[in-house]
Structure formats: C-alpha cells, structure tokens
Amino acid sequence: MAKIEFRNVVKRFGTVEVIPDMNLVIEDGEFVALLGPSGCGKSTSLFMLAGIYLPSGGELLFDGHVVNEVEARDRNVGIVFQSYALYPHMSARDNILFPLRFKKTSRDQALARVKATAELVRVEELLDRRPSELSGGQQQRVALARALVKEPQLLLLDEPLSNLDASLRLSMRTEIKSLQEQLGVTTVLVTHDQIEATTMADRIICMRAGQIEQVGTPDDLYLRPSSLFVAGFIGSPPINLMAGEAAGGTVTVGGAIFPVEGASGSLTIGLRPEHLRFAETGFAGRIAQIEPMGREILYVVETGMGAIRVLEQGSSVAHSTGEQVNIDFHPENSLVFDTQRQKLITGAHVRAPD
Amino acid sequence: MAAQAIPMASTAASEPTVDWDALATRARLARRTKATVLYAFLIAVSLPIILPYFWLVTIAFSAKTGVAETAVLWRSMAVVVPAVIAFWLSAALAQGRRQLWIGLTAVAAVAALAFAVLVGPDLHLGNFIFLWEPDFASVVRSRVGEVKGAVQFPNVWHAFGNSILIAGTQTVIVVTVASLAAYYLSRFQFPGRSSMLRSLLVLHAFPVLTLIVPMFLMLYWIGLLDTLSGVILVLVAFELPFAIFIMKGFFDAVPWDIEMSALTDGASRRQAFVSVVLPQVRNGILAIAVFTFIRGWEEYIFVFTFLIRNSNWTMSLYMYWVRDDVMGVDYGVVSAVGVFYLVPSLILYMAAQRYLMQMSIGGVKG
Numbered sequence: 001m002a003k004i005e006f007r008n009v010v011k012r013f014g015t016v017e018v019i020p021d022m023n024l025v026i027e028d029g030e031f032v033a034l035l036g037p038s039g040c041g042k043s044t045s046l047f048m049l050a051g052i053y054l055p056s057g058g059e060l061l062f063d064g065h066v067v068n069e070v071e072a073r074d075r076n077v078g079i080v081f082q083s084y085a086l087y088p089h090m091s092a093r094d095n096i097l098f099p100l101r102f103k104k105t106s107r108d109q110a111l112a113r114v115k116a117t118a119e120l121v122r123v124e125e126l127l128d129r130r131p132s133e134l135s136g137g138q139q140q141r142v143a144l145a146r147a148l149v150k151e152p153q154l155l156l157l158d159e160p161l162s163n164l165d166a167s168l169r170l171s172m173r174t175e176i177k178s179l180q181e182q183l184g185v186t187t188v189l190v191t192h193d194q195i196e197a198t199t200m201a202d203r204i205i206c207m208r209a210g211q212i213e214q215v216g217t218p219d220d221l222y223l224r225p226s227s228l229f230v231a232g233f234i235g236s237p238p239i240n241l242m243a244g245e246a247a248g249g250t251v252t253v254g255g256a257i258f259p260v261e262g263a264s265g266s267l268t269i270g271l272r273p274e275h276l277r278f279a280e281t282g283f284a285g286r287i288a289q290i291e292p293m294g295r296e297i298l299y300v301v302e303t304g305m306g307a308i309r310v311l312e313q314g315s316s317v318a319h320s321t322g323e324q325v326n327i328d329f330h331p332e333n334s335l336v337f338d339t340q341r342q343k344l345i346t347g348a349h350v351r352a353p354d
Numbered sequence: 355m356a357a358q359a360i361p362m363a364s365t366a367a368s369e370p371t372v373d374w375d376a377l378a379t380r381a382r383l384a385r386r387t388k389a390t391v392l393y394a395f396l397i398a399v400s401l402p403i404i405l406p407y408f409w410l411v412t413i414a415f416s417a418k419t420g421v422a423e424t425a426v427l428w429r430s431m432a433v434v435v436p437a438v439i440a441f442w443l444s445a446a447l448a449q450g451r452r453q454l455w456i457g458l459t460a461v462a463a464v465a466a467l468a469f470a471v472l473v474g475p476d477l478h479l480g481n482f483i484f485l486w487e488p489d490f491a492s493v494v495r496s497r498v499g500e501v502k503g504a505v506q507f508p509n510v511w512h513a514f515g516n517s518i519l520i521a522g523t524q525t526v527i528v529v530t531v532a533s534l535a536a537y538y539l540s541r542f543q544f545p546g547r548s549s550m551l552r553s554l555l556v557l558h559a560f561p562v563l564t565l566i567v568p569m570f571l572m573l574y575w576i577g578l579l580d581t582l583s584g585v586i587l588v589l590v591a592f593e594l595p596f597a598i599f600i601m602k603g604f605f606d607a608v609p610w611d612i613e614m615s616a617l618t619d620g621a622s623r624r625q626a627f628v629s630v631v632l633p634q635v636r637n638g639i640l641a642i643a644v645f646t647f648i649r650g651w652e653e654y655i656f657v658f659t660f661l662i663r664n665s666n667w668t669m670s671l672y673m674y675w676v677r678d679d680v681m682g683v684d685y686g687v688v689s690a691v692g693v694f695y696l697v698p699s700l701i702l703y704m705a706a707q708r709y710l711m712q713m714s715i716g717g718v719k720g
Contacts, residue, residue: 050618072617079618085611089633098629102620150620 002062002153002186003028004049010057011044011210018044019210022058026188031180033189033201037233041210042190046156049188051075062153073102075154078147078185082159084139086131092118092142093127099150117149120179137168144176148183155180155187161196173199194234198222206230224335228342231270231335237298240271242305243339251350254305256283262348263336269350270335273298273311278319282328282352287321301325328352390446397442407696408434414693416476417686429472437465481690484510484676491676494684507679508664510694513672520582520657520668521650524589528597528646529639531590536601537627541613551602557595566659573660580662588656593649597642604638605631637709644706648699669695 004026011019019041026032034042047053048060051072059066067075078099086095093114100110118124121141131139140160147155160176161169177200180187191197197204198218206213206221206229214226225231231239244253246264251257253269260267274296285303292298297317299310310327312318319325329352336348409427416426444457484490488509539551569588570579578584608631616626632639654670661671676691703710 047614050614052614052617071622072614073620073622075618077618079615081611081615083609083611085609085615087612087616087630087633098616098621099619101629102625146615146619156618 003064004154004186004188005061005064006045006058007061008058009045009048009055009060011041011048011053012056017210022210022212024205024212024215026186028063029184029186030203031177031187031189031201032203032205033191033197034205034207035191035194035197035233036207036213038192039209040207042192042207043158044210045207046079046158046188046190049154050077050079050156076150076152077154077156078150078152079156080140080143080147080158080160082162084131084143084163086139086143086146088131091128091130092123092134095131095142096127096145096149099146103150113149114145117145120148121145121175136164137172140164140172144179148179148185152185155185157187157189159191159193160189162191162193169196176200195236198234206233208233224344224346225270226344228268228270228337228339231337231344235272237273237309237311239335240273240276240308241268241337242271243268244305254303256304257353258350259353260336260348260350263338263345266339267345267348268337268339270337271308271329272333273309274313275333276308276310276327276329277312278310278325279328280326281354282326284324284326287319287323287325290317290319290321292317301327303327386446390442393442393445397438410689410692410696412473413686414481414689415478416473417481417684417689426473426476430469433465433468433472437461437468440465481684481686482694484687484691485694490687491679494680494687497684506664507672507675508667510672510691512665513667513669516582516667517651517669520586520589520653521647523582523586524593524650525643525647527586527590528593529643532594532597532601532642533632533635533639535594536598537605537631539598540602540605551599554595554599558599562592563655566655569656570659579660580666582661582666585653585656585660586650588660589650589653593646597646600642601635601638604635608634640706640709644702644710648702651699 004024006022006024009019009022010017022041022045034045036042044053048055051067051070051074055068060068062075086092087098090098096114096117097110100113103110105113114127115124118127121144123138123141123145126134126138126142131142134142140163144160157176161172164172173196180200189197189201198221201218203215204218204221205215208229214221214230216224221230221234225234228241232241242253244251244258244267246260246267249259249261251260251267251269258269283303283305285301285308287299288302288307289300290297291300292315295313295315297312297314299312299319301308301310308327331349331351334350336345336350337343338345408430412427412430440461441458444461445454448454448457483493484507487493488507491507539547573579573584573588576584578587612630612634613626616630617623621629652670653668654674657668657671658674661667664675667675673691673695677688680687
C-alpha cells in the first residue's frame with residue numbers, strides 16, 4: 001500500500017503540453033477518481049503512475065520515494081484497462097498467473113494465489129477458458145484478478161466499467177468498491193462518467209485540460225462546485241446555468257429579476273434541477289416536455305432565460321405539457337459564479353423573484 | 355401493362371390467388387441456373403491453369419525414352435474432361451446433399467476405372483531414374499545410342515539439399531529480421547520513420563533484375579560469388595522489404611493495451627514482446643515464412659547467375675540442366691524432375707493455405 005504524490009508533474013508529448021503542472025496527494029488506502037472529459041489528461045496521469053509514460057518534469061513519489069525513473073515492472077502496480085487487455089492466447093488462469101511469472105514464486109504457490117484471487121472476484125469456474133469465451137463482465141473480473149494477484153501497492157482502473165452494460169455496471173461498481181475496502185489498496189480510478197466517480201470514490205479529482213479543477217468528496221463537488229466547469233460536469237440531469245448582470249442587489253436574467261446577496265458584476269446562477277420546485281411564486285415558464293424517469297420526473301420548462309430543467313420526486317405526473325408554472329427554490333441551494341473568472345463566489349446566493 | 359398495374363396497386367385482398375409454389379419454383383430455377391453458369395465459367399477459366407500441370411504429371415509417369423508420342427496424353431484427357439463435366443453436371447442436377455454425394459462418388463468411381471483401363475497400363479516410375487542414378491543422363495542417352503557428351507550431374511539429393519538450405523536459411527533470417535524491424539516500425543517513433551516506410555514499398559517495386567550486374571560484381575569482390583551464402587544474402591535483401599511491410603500490418607493490429615498491461619505485470623520490454631506480442635502475430639509470421647521459403651525454393655535468376663560449380667546447384671539449376679541435356683532424348687525425365695521439384699512447394703502451400711489467406715486480411719495496412 002502506498003501514499004502517492006504528484007509534485008509539479010509536467011507531461012509533454014513533443015510540443016504538446018498535456019499536463020502543465022500537477023500537484024496532488026493520494027493517501028494510503030484511499031480510493032480516488034480522476035474525473036474529466038476525454039483529453040483532459042486523466043489517462044496520461046494514470047499511465048505516468050503505471051510507469052508507462054515518463055513524466056517530462058516534476059516528481060512522482062510513492063511513499064516519499066521519487067519513482068520517476070523506476071521501470072513499470074518494478075513499481076508493483078496493478079492496472080485494469082478499459083479494453084481489459086487480456087492476453088488473447090492465454091486461458092484465464094494463465095492470464096492471472098502472468099504477473100507471478102516474473103516474481104520468485106514457486107509454481108504451486110503461484111497457482112494457489114491465482115486460485116485465491118479468482119475466488120475473490122468469483123471467476124474460479126472460468127479459469128480454463130480463453131478471453132474470447134468470456135462475457136464482458138467475466139473478462140472484467142479476470143482483468144481485475146490479474147491486477148490484484150501480485151498484491152499491488154497501487155491499483156489503477158482505466159475506465160473499467162465503460163464497456164459493460166448498464167445493469168452489470170451497477171453491480172461491478174458495488175463489487176469493486178467493496179473489494180477495495182476489503183483489501184485496503186490505494187486505488188486510482190480514471191473515468192469520464194461522473195456517476196462512477198461519485199458512487200465509488202472517497203475523493204474526486206476533477207480535471208480539465210491537464211489541470212486539476214477541484215479536489216473533494218463527491219458531496220463537495222456536487223454541492224459546492226468551485227467552478228462553472230465542475231458544476232456543469234457533475235450532476236445528471238445537468239445543472240441549470242443562467243448568465244446575467246448584477247446591479248443594485250439584483251441579477252437580471254432574460255427578463256427575470258433575482259435578488260442577490262454577496263456578489264455583483266457579471267454573474268452566472270447555478271440551480272440544480274432537484275432543488276427547483278413548482279410553486280405559487282418564483283419565475284414563470286411553460287412546461288415544454290415531460291420525461292418520467294421512474295422514481296422522479298424531469299420537466300423541461302421554457303422560460304424567459306431558456307429551457308430550465310426541473311426534477312420532481314415521485315412517480316406520478318402532476319402536470320401537463322403547455323401548462324403555465326412558477327418555479328421557486330430555496331436560496332441556500334443556489335450557486336452564484338463569477339462569469340468572467342468562471343469561479344464560485346462563496347457565500348453568495350440568489351432568491352427567486354417574488 | 356396498365357391492366358396489370360392496376361390490380362397490383364389496389365388492395366392485396368382483392369387479389370385472390372398468389373401462386374406461391376410457382377414463385378418458389380421460379381426462384382429455385384433462377385438460383386440453380388446462376389450457379390450452373392458460374393461453375394461453367396470457373397471451370398473454363400481454370401482449365402488453362404490446371405491442364406499443363408495435369409499433362410506434366412501424366413508425362414512424368416508415362417513417357418518412354420526416345421518415344422515422342424501423345425496417345426497417352428489424349429487418352430488421359432478423354433477420361434479427365436468428361437469426368438470434370440460429369441462432376442459439374444451432377445453438382446448442378448443433384449436435388450440434395452445425399453444425391454450430390456452419391457453422384458460425385460459414382461462419377462469418381464467411373465473416372466478411376468476408366469483411367470485404370472485406358473492409361474493404367476502405360477504408367478511406370480522409370481522416369482524417376484534420377485532419384486537413384488546420378489549419372490542418369492548417360493543411361494538415358496545410351497538407350498538411344500548416343501553415350502558421349504552427357505552433362506556431369508550431381509546427385510539430385512545434393513541439389514535438393516542446397517535448395518532446402520537456401521530457402522530455409524533465407525526464411526529464418528527474413529522472419530527474424532522482419533519481425534523485429536516491423537515491431538520497431540510499428541511501435542516506435544524515430545526520425546525518418548515515415549520515409550523508411552515509404553521506401554520499403556518503393557524498394558519492393560524496383561525490378562531486381564536491373565541490379566544483377568552490380569550484384570555480381572559486389573559478390574565477386576566480397577568473395578561470395580559461387581557460394582550459397584552469397585545467394586542467401588542477396589535473396590534476403592530483396593525479400594525483406596515486403597516481409598517487413600506485411601509484418602508491420604500485423605503488429606499494428608496488436609493493441610497497445612496488451613503490451614502496457616504486460617509491462618505493468620512485471621515483464622521487461624523483451625519479455626512482453628516474446629510472450630504477449632509475438633503470439634498475436636503468429637499467423638503473419640507463418641505467412642511470411644511460407645512465402646519466403648517458396649520464393650527461395652523457386653529462385654532461378656540469382657542462383658543461375660551467382661552459382662557456377664555443379665556442387666552448388668539448386669533444384670532450379672538441376673531442372674535447367676536436365677532440360678538442356680536430355681530434353682530432346684527423354685522429355686519424360688524432364689517432366690519427372692519437374693514433378694519432383696514441384697511437390698515440396700505444393701505440400702507447403704496446402705499446409706499453410708489457411709495462414710496465407712489471412713495475409714490479405716490482416717496484413718495490408720499502412
């Protein structure tokens with residue numbers, strides 16, 4: 001198990017700077033997620049941890065030791081790829097055995113380890129099959145077993161769930177999470193799927209264009225996003241963002257006037273769909289579309305400031321398309337961003353128009 | 355026309371009878387006609403390719419010294435051509451799998467019987483005298499009375515061995531160098547990579563015969579003229595570009611992930627290459643191995659130019675000199691040598707056909 005540290009890490013490919021300056025500490029036994037859109041440098045960071053890419057600058061530390069130059073094979077890192085990267089010409093057993101081939105383990109011992117690890121991820125019945133004879137979920141488990149068999153000090157998961165179907169993804173999520181808790185191995189998950197990140201990780205590192213936008217618990221990122229990017233990236237259905245101008249204690253957005261405290265200038269108001277509710281007061285709109293989602297219902301409401309998403313708990317549709325409604329919210333739940341700097345203005349809130 | 359079109363356009367219910375059976379019969383007939391015509395065409399175009407080989411084999415097993423007669427040839431044709439047509443007809447007319455097999459077996463049986471009766475008595479192994487009699491040229495000539503002036507032939511097995519040696523060594527070198535070079539080209543960025551790739555193709559397009567005089571001089575100066583290793587080097591040089599190009603396509607198809615995974619699993623770069631990457635390109639290696647071997651086996655121009663002593667003869671040179679020496683006397687022996695020369699590459703092709711087919715699928719990718 002290891003504590004991981006990025007100190008001013010830089011990664012360039014030719015003249016392209018993928019990661020300009022990365023600073024990050026991952027505690028021993030922690031489960032963190034690197035979250036961001038594709039091309040944000042999260043996989044690059046992962047491959048630097050694995051030792052496949054050499055950092056172009058800065059220091060990468062495992063337990064306080066600089067490992068920049070340490071070969072991938074000496075780092076004792078387990079990795080699960082998006083494609084699983086199982087060796088197609090080997091049986092599942094040989095796949096899981098492969099990392100032990102390079103260690104001073106006797107064959108009997110190694111086979112015992114394979115068996116134990118296979119039982120851990122519940123693939124002991126499938127050991128004689130080739131990867132092509134396994135389903136996606138089974139391949140995923142075998143890949144996990146292969147990463148875990150050498151008892152790595154660091155487990156890296158590169159979009160491990162994105163090739164699975166929805167229901168399998170749900171169960172694998174739970175399984176990986178509980179496995180990680182059981183083994184206590186420091187784990188880094190790379191994903192572009194915010195649900196994966198928020199459900200599995202203790203801490204989320206939200207990245208954009210090679211830079212860390214925000215580090216925090218899933219709650220932090222959801223309730224107190226530090227920037228417009230994080231606010232927009234986290235949450236499904238996505239947050240409602242409305243840009244307007246503040247003057248004399250109010251923000252004017254597309255005809256609606258919101259009283260504001262603690263901020264002025266060009267502002268962007270952020271309102272989560274589930275924090276909005278239909279009421280007697282608030283800003284007006286017309287329901288354009290209704291999307292029942294089972295436990296909750298998503299209403300798309302046409303207002304003066306564009307389409308606003310409202311999420312209502314419950315499974316019965318109480319409104320109809322074309323209906324005129326007023327939308328209200330609790331001021332505590334509103335987020336106010338500085339439009340220029342794209343940053344959250346802490347402590348600033350807006351109230352719904354009366 | 356209009357009278358037909360109107361009921362079609364109106365509701366289907368008003369059209370009481372659709373003769374489904376008639377439609378099915380028509381479709382079946384059309385399908386069968388198409389298949390018959392296709393097979394007729396294929397047989398017609400394959401005849402000019404197959405017949406010479408057929409004749410070669412027939413002559414090799416039937417011709418006699420000093421007798422230039424074609425009766426056996428025509429008799430064998432009289433069996434083979436009707437047999438092919440009968441095969442085709444039974445395939446076209448058979449109503450099911452069972453009938454097809456019965457038909458084909460019957461045709462094969464009749465053809466075999468006819469062949470045994472018409473051609474069988476003329477078949478003999480005498481033309482393969484060169485396999486056990488190194489000085490067969492004199493023996494053959496003596497049968498027609500002219501003993502002197504025969505070429506001193508080496509033992510045919512010696513030429514056979516030389517050919518195996520050339521083709522085999524060349525194959526080992528080409529496969530080793532090509533897979534390493536192609537892996538490097540596929541995986542690493544280095545200055546001049548793209549121009550190297552382009553020149554690989556250009557090199558292959560170069561007509562090698564234009565280089566034969568400079569090659570001769572170079573081999574002479576190096577001191578490798580009239581040695582097998584000289585020819586092997588030349589052949590390797592000309593075979594490599596294409597082999598590298600083919601192998602690069604195969605390596606390109608191996609995902610990076612697998613290799614990265616092997617590296618984090620504790621393998622060194624070399625171990626990852628050997629235990630994870632190479633098994634993925636096994637078919638490519640087999641394909642270039644077979645092609646290179648056959649290329650070396652049938653090599654004629656270079657061995658003819660660069661090898662002089664008869665102890666260095668390969669099968670193609672042996673074939674050439676047999677033709678030169680006894681063609682007028684005994685073309686049965688010439689054919690027999692041809693058959694002997696043909697068999698190894700035929701066996702190799704048949705054994706490796708599966709992998710050669712893959713080359714066009716997996717191999718050709720820039």
